[in-house]
Amino acid sequence: xxxxxxxxxxxxxxxxxxxxxxxxxxxxxxxxxxxxxxxxxxxxxxxxxxxxxxxxxxxxxxxxxxxxxxxxxxxxxxxxxxxxxxxxxxxxxxxxxxxxxxxxxxxxxxxxxxxxxxxxxxxxxxxxxxxxxxxxxxxxxxxxxxxxxxxxxxxxxxxxxxxxxxxxxxxxxxxxxxxxxxxxxxxxxxxxxxxxxxxxxxxxxxxxxxxxxxxxxxxxxxxxxxxxxxxxxxxxxxxxxxxxxxxxxxxxxxxxxxxxxxxxxxxxxxxxxxxxxxxxxxxxxxxxxxxxxxxxxxxxxxxxxxxxxxxxxxxxxxxxxxxxxxxxxxxxxxxxxxxxxxxxxxxxxxxxxxxxxxxxxxxxxxxxxxxxxxxxxxxxxxxxxxxxxxxxxxxxxxxxxxxxxxxxxxxxxxxxxxxxxxxxxxxxxxxxxxxxxxxxxxxxxxxxxxxxxxxxxxxxxxxxxxxxxxxxxxxxxxxxxxxxxxxxxxxxxxxxxxxxxxxxxxxxxxxxxxxxxxxxxxxxxxxxxxxxxxxxxxxxxxxxxxxxxxxxxxxxxxxxxxxxxxxxxxxxxxxxxxxxxxxxxxxxxxxxxxxxxxxxx
Amino acid sequence: xxxxxxxxxxxxxxxxxxxxxxxxxxxxxxxxxxxxxxxxxxxxxxxxxxxxxxxxxxxxxxxxxxxxxxxxxxxxxxxxxxxxxxxxxxxxxxxxxxxxxxxxxxxxxxxxxxxxxxxxxxxxxxxxxxxxxxxxxxxxxxxxxxxxxxxxxxxxxxxxxxxxxxxxxxxxxxxxxxxxxxxxxxxxxxxxxxxxxxxxxxxxxxxxxxxxxxxxxxxxxxxxxxxxxxxxxxxxxxxxxxxxxxxx
Numbered sequence: 001x002x003x004x005x006x007x008x009x010x011x012x013x014x015x016x017x018x019x020x021x022x023x024x025x026x027x028x029x030x031x032x033x034x035x036x037x038x039x040x041x042x043x044x045x046x047x048x049x050x051x052x053x054x055x056x057x058x059x060x061x062x063x064x065x066x067x068x069x070x071x072x073x074x075x076x077x078x079x080x081x082x083x084x085x086x087x088x089x090x091x092x093x094x095x096x097x098x099x100x101x102x103x104x105x106x107x108x109x110x111x112x113x114x115x116x117x118x119x120x121x122x123x124x125x126x127x128x129x130x131x132x133x134x135x136x137x138x139x140x141x142x143x144x145x146x147x148x149x150x151x152x153x154x155x156x157x158x159x160x161x162x163x164x165x166x167x168x169x170x171x172x173x174x175x176x177x178x179x180x181x182x183x184x185x186x187x188x189x190x191x192x193x194x195x196x197x198x199x200x201x202x203x204x205x206x207x208x209x210x211x212x213x214x215x216x217x218x219x220x221x222x223x224x225x226x227x228x229x230x231x232x233x234x235x236x237x238x239x240x241x242x243x244x245x246x247x248x249x250x251x252x253x254x255x256x257x258x259x260x261x262x263x264x265x266x267x268x269x270x271x272x273x274x275x276x277x278x279x280x281x282x283x284x285x286x287x288x289x290x291x292x293x294x295x296x297x298x299x300x301x302x303x304x305x306x307x308x309x310x311x312x313x314x315x316x317x318x319x320x321x322x323x324x325x326x327x328x329x330x331x332x333x334x335x336x337x338x339x340x341x342x343x344x345x346x347x348x349x350x351x352x353x354x355x356x357x358x359x360x361x362x363x364x365x366x367x368x369x370x371x372x373x374x375x376x377x378x379x380x381x382x383x384x385x386x387x388x389x390x391x392x393x394x395x396x397x398x399x400x401x402x403x404x405x406x407x408x409x410x411x412x413x414x415x416x417x418x419x420x421x422x423x424x425x426x427x428x429x430x431x432x433x434x435x436x437x438x439x440x441x442x443x444x445x446x447x448x449x450x451x452x453x454x455x456x457x458x459x460x461x462x463x464x465x466x467x468x469x470x471x472x473x474x475x476x477x478x479x480x481x482x483x484x485x486x487x488x489x490x491x492x493x494x495x496x497x498x499x500x501x502x503x504x505x506x507x508x509x510x511x512x513x514x515x516x517x518x519x520x521x522x523x524x525x526x527x528x529x530x531x532x533x534x535x536x537x538x539x540x541x542x543x544x545x546x547x548x549x550x551x552x553x554x555x556x557x558x559x560x561x562x563x564x565x566x567x568x569x570x571x572x573x574x575x576x577x578x579x580x581x582x583x584x585x586x587x588x589x590x591x592x593x594x595x596x597x598x599x600x601x
Numbered sequence: 602x603x604x605x606x607x608x609x610x611x612x613x614x615x616x617x618x619x620x621x622x623x624x625x626x627x628x629x630x631x632x633x634x635x636x637x638x639x640x641x642x643x644x645x646x647x648x649x650x651x652x653x654x655x656x657x658x659x660x661x662x663x664x665x666x667x668x669x670x671x672x673x674x675x676x677x678x679x680x681x682x683x684x685x686x687x688x689x690x691x692x693x694x695x696x697x698x699x700x701x702x703x704x705x706x707x708x709x710x711x712x713x714x715x716x717x718x719x720x721x722x723x724x725x726x727x728x729x730x731x732x733x734x735x736x737x738x739x740x741x742x743x744x745x746x747x748x749x750x751x752x753x754x755x756x757x758x759x760x761x762x763x764x765x766x767x768x769x770x771x772x773x774x775x776x777x778x779x780x781x782x783x784x785x786x787x788x789x790x791x792x793x794x795x796x797x798x799x800x801x802x803x804x805x806x807x808x809x810x811x812x813x814x815x816x817x818x819x820x821x822x823x824x825x826x827x828x829x830x831x832x833x834x835x836x837x838x839x840x841x842x843x844x845x846x847x848x849x
Contacts (some may be wrong), residue, residue, distance in 0.1 A: 147669060433703055434671075434696045436666045438635050443627050443653075443660040449728040451781065463743035470747060 022047040022108050026101070026115035026333060028091075033122055035278055036235075039091040043104050043115065046084035055087065058102040058115075066239065066272060071587040090272055092237075093122040154277035155189070155479070157223075158360075163328045165298030166392040168223045169199070169360050170275050172236050172275070175207070175214040179240035189275070191236030193282075194223040195331065199357045222362045224298075224329045228284035237274040285390050289397050293337065297389035299328010303336070305385055305402030307372075308407030313411040314497035317371045318330050320405065322385060325365040330355055335368045336385045343373040343380045382407050458596075485532030492529030496522045498594050507582045513571055515582055518568035519589050522571070523560070526593050540564065552599050560592055628656045631666075638670055646670040656825045661690035665697055671702065678793035678815035679702055682847050685791065685818070689784065690847065692727050709814035723780040731777040737772035742789040788821035789832065790846040797846075799839035803828035819846065 029040040041060075045052045066089065083161040098121050103114035154173045157273065160167045174184065199220040207216045225231050254455060285298070301324050308319045316410075322336055330353060339344060348370055355364040384403035391398050434462040450456040479486045499522035506515040527543075532549055535543065540561050547557045567585070571578055607763045634649025637777065650667035664668040664687035681704055688697045705711070745762035753759060795815050800807040803825045813833065819841070823830035 145805060203681075369707060433669055433700050436638060436669055437662040437696065438632070438661050440660070441626065443631060443658045443663065445659060448659075448733050449785070451728065451777065454735075456732065458737060463740055467743055467747050470751065474751065499839055 008547045010339075013511065022111075023111055024104075024106055024113040024115055026058075026104050026118055028101070028120055031120060033093060033120060034358050035093055035124060036120060036274055037093070037094065037122075038272055038274075039120060041089045041091050041101065041118070042086055043088075044084060044086045045113075046082065046445065047081050047108065049543065052083055052085050053106060053108065055104045055106040057089075058104050058117075060089070060091065062095070063093055064099075065313045066090040066270070068153075079542050083381045085573075089122075090270070092272065092274065093120075094122055098122075107398055135231065149175075151240065151242065151271060152175055152274040153236065153269060153275050155233070155236055156277060157278055159280075159499040161281045161283055161386060162225055162394045163298060163390065164225055164228050164285055165296065165332060165390070166224070167299075167362055168194075168225065168280065168330065169501070170221045170223055170233060170278075172219045172239055174202075174217040174273070175209065176217070177212055178242050181252055184238045184240035187237045187239075189236040189277075190232075191223065191225050193231040194225055194233075195329065196224070197357075197362050198354065199360055199362075200588035221337075221359055222357070222360070224332075224362075225258075225280065225282040228282050231280050231282050233278040233280065235275045235277050239270065239272045242269050266554050286395075291388040291397055291399050292400070294388040294390070294397060295334045297328065297333045297387065298322075298391060298392060299330075300328055300384060300391050300398075301326035301328060301387060301389050302395065303385070303387045304402040305405065307382075307405050307407060311410060312374065314374055314377050314409045315411075318407055320370045320372055320382065320540075322368045322370070322402065324363055324367075324387060325363075327358065327361045327363040328389070329571050330362065330364050330366050333366055333387075333389075335370075338370060338385065339383050341372065341380075341382060343376065343378070343494050344374055344382075346373075347371045347516075372407065374407065379406065379408045391518045404588060412592050422585050455579045458517070488529040488532050492526050492595055493593065495529060500524065500590055500593075503586055503589075507579055507586070512577055512582070516570040519585060520564055520571070523564065523589050523592060524568075526596065530596060530599075550599065552596065554594070557594055559588075560596075563588055590600070611837055627653050627656065631660075631663060632746065634670075635666065636668070637655055638666065638673075643670045643674040646729065649675060649816075651673070660743075661687040661691070661694065661697075664690070665694075665700075668700065676793070676815075677707060678791055679847070681818065682791040682815040685789070687848055690727060693725050694768060704816065708816040710817045710835075719779070720783055721786065723776040723783070726776070728777070728780050729769065731773055731780055735770055735773035735777050738766050738773060742766040742770050788848050790819050790829070790848045792817040792841070792845055793847045794821070794845035797839060797841050799833065801839060803830070803840045807840065808827055811835070813841075 017313075017411060027044075029042075030037070031036075032037050043055050043057075043504060045055060067325050069347075070088070071086045075082045098119065099205075101118045101120065103117055106113050125247065154175065156170075156173075158169045158173050159166070170189075199222050202217045202219045204218050205218065207214050213337045215334065223233070296593050304323045304325075305319050306323075308321070320338075324330070324333055328584050345499060348368070351368045352368065352556075353548055354367040355362060357363065372382065382405040384401045386401050388397060388399045390396070480490065481487075499518055501519035503515050503522065524535045527533075527547070531546075533546070538546070543562055544557055544562070547552065547560065562587070570585075630649060630653045634646045634653065635650055637643075638646035645668045645813045647667060648661050648669060653663050654667070663682045668683035668687065671677075671683060681701075684697060684701050684704065688694070688701065693699060726734070742763055745766055749756055749759040749763055749846045772776045792813050792815055797813045797817070799811050799813055801810055817833065819829075819831035819833050820830050821831050822838065824843075827842055827843050829846055830838065830840050831846070832838050
């Protein structure tokens with residue numbers, strides 16, 4: 001019944017119906033378990049009708065919970081359909097003690113059902129009876145040892161009492177003698193109190209245990225305890241699914257139909273394999289003989305030091321490279337301390353590390369770079385650098401040395417001021433702000449951008465206006481050259497003024513006749529030029545008509561004809577006209593011309 | 602009315618009589634502040650440069666030196682602010698660029714610089730430079746056009762000149778617009794408080810989206826009496842209190 005998902009049956013048969021006669025139960029497969037046991041916790045709901053909701057789980061925080069599946073069973077009794085759904089969870093105890101799993105809840109048809117609480121007692125080493133239908137617990141240690149189990153997981157360490165910082169190799173082995181349905185899911189052990197470094201990935205080999213062939217998957221992890229005392233390597237686990245063969249052999253003769261369906265829908269059986277936690281007694285590093293320069297390095301190391309050059313100009317950097325290589329907890333190694341160097345400026349320029357695993361040991365190199373800049377010319381000695389470490393193999397402290405180094409600084413003291421320009425191979429020494437800007441003999445005033453100023457955009461109009469003016473001038477020139485009427489009209493006022501000026505001159509020399517002739521001519525010729533016509537031989541009424549067709553106001557026409565008539569009269573009549581009157585006539589003519597100027601051609 | 606006229610006339614007279622900004626007087630202030638900086642009196646130097654800048658001088662060197670002094674006085678937010686102001690006036694100055702990179706290293710909030718290929722077109726040029734470049738090519742365009750229109754020899758050269766100069770002028774006009782939009786149409790600011798909580802709304806009760814620190818740059822999107830809505834370089838839009846930010 002378990003591990004069975006008659007999924008398509010549910011899909012096909014589901015019709016809305018409310019369940020009745022509800023039974024709601026929770027059970028654990030064993031009341032007493034050890035820390036390494038798996039407990040199957042099952043919640044079963046049964047009732048008539050097909051729709052049974054999912055129950056609400058009780059608090060299971062004292063256990064690691066894996067869902068192991070859901071099974072559903074239908075039966076018809078006297079034409080009434082009966083449904084039973086079971087949800088199974090695999091519980092792994094987290095600690096010892098007595099745990100009560102509270103009630104699970106379900107609401108069906110407005111009624112809430114609760115299961116009775118289930119009590120489980122977890123002890124350090126409980127003798128779990130192999131009987132009792134503990135399907136999740138079939139592979140006990142005894143069975144593993146007797147070679148019965150098809151699958152098991154083993155953890156082992158190479159040392160039980162390491163020093164702080166000494167490498168312990170944890171080996172996890174997964175033994176497999178049956179086909180797996182899916183990719184096993186590995187959960188790493190809890191490793192608090194250790195610095196860990198995996199030693200490669202899972203490797204595959206085969207092994208024979210008690211005459212049984214196993215495929216063995218192994219993984220190794222290097223552990224470095226960081227604190228003395230009792231430290232625990234937690235338990236690792238693997239979850240995998242195997243073929244559920246048992247079902248074939250325990251076939252119920254009355255369950256023929258169901259069994260066939262099951263083998264068809266066989267989802268396999270989920271297994272969770274766990275290792276026992278391993279306790280290590282981590283020894284502290286001995287205080288006796290601990291060198292002052294010791295800073296936590298445990299293992300076996302060598303130290304090398306080298307300067308990239310031995311002679312430099314003053315103010316130029318020398319890089320001192322310190323390389324630590326060997327096996328041990330390289331990551332914990334701090335930079336070897338340089339002694340106080342009064343002749344140099346020093347900067348830590350960087351560090352790099354390369355970690356590899358030689359066999360099952362963590363090894364590698366760690367490089368520190370220190371930049372030294374001589375402050376003055378001369379020959380200087382950088383004292384030897386030292387590294388102290390604890391060698392767990394010999395159980396005592398060791399100190400290694402590199403150097404001393406001799407550096408010659410050449411050149412004069414002035415060169416110190418200028419730090420090196422970073423060129424090829426020269427490291428950038430130290431970064432700081434660049435100095436002030438001091439070379440100013442004029443400071444600029446406003447920071448307001450020109451685009452916010454009106455004059456800037458006004459300035460942009462200048463060429464446009466210039467261009468417009470040029471184009472207009474060109475047009476005018478062109479018209480003067482091609483349009484006689486335009487040219488005459490443009491000339492008219494100027495010519496009229498000239499003639500009137502001549503007339504004015506005539507007033508003084510008493511040429512009355514000539515004066516009136518000139519005034520009359522000025523007005524007539526102005527009209528001729530202005531309207532691009534000929535006024536010679538035009539009679540006064542003709543003139544009147546012509547001007548009227550040109551849109552000159554009748555009042556102005558009248559005044560014009562009056563002026564011309566009076567001029568003609570004064571020309572031929574021998575009456576004496578005073579200079580004042582002549583002046584008046586001249587003004588009148590001038591006024592008339594100005595008025596005519598406003599008339600469009 | 603009369604009084605107002607007298608006042609403006611007086612102001613005009615004062616403007617004409619006083620030494621115009623940028624003459625010897627501010628320059629002396631500038632050198633005095635530099636000397637204070639050299640003596641390690643950074644707060645004195647700050648006061649000197651600030652006085653100089655508030656009295657009308659707007660020189661990038663003053664902003665640059667002020668930023669240096671603020672940095673030495675452990676006010677990294679103000680250092681950023683003034684260095685950015687300096688860069689606005691002198692976008693190609695190498696010292697400004699180097700110091701900005703240095704300050705970015707020192708700042709607590711490190712966000713990756715988002716690539717801005719369009720912005721990099723106008724970044725190397727100041728707004729005024731773009732304005733004058735546009736103006737120059739615009740004048741050349743009109744000039745060439747006139748020469749072509751009035752058949753100045755070689756006519757063909759002037760015709761192509763007008764087209765080419767016109768295109769260049771248009772490009773500079775576009776860049777000018779872009780620069781204006783990115784740098785001037787929007788308000789940019791720098792966080793000057795040591796720490797600032799970026800809220801999801803204009804009030805203390807809103808959720809804190811992240812905590813920014815001195816020197817964090819931002820673009821103001823909206824202003825409220827006490828709050829700014831801003832876009833931060835990590836792409837977050839949020840609200841900060843006005844007094845924690847100084848605008849460029």
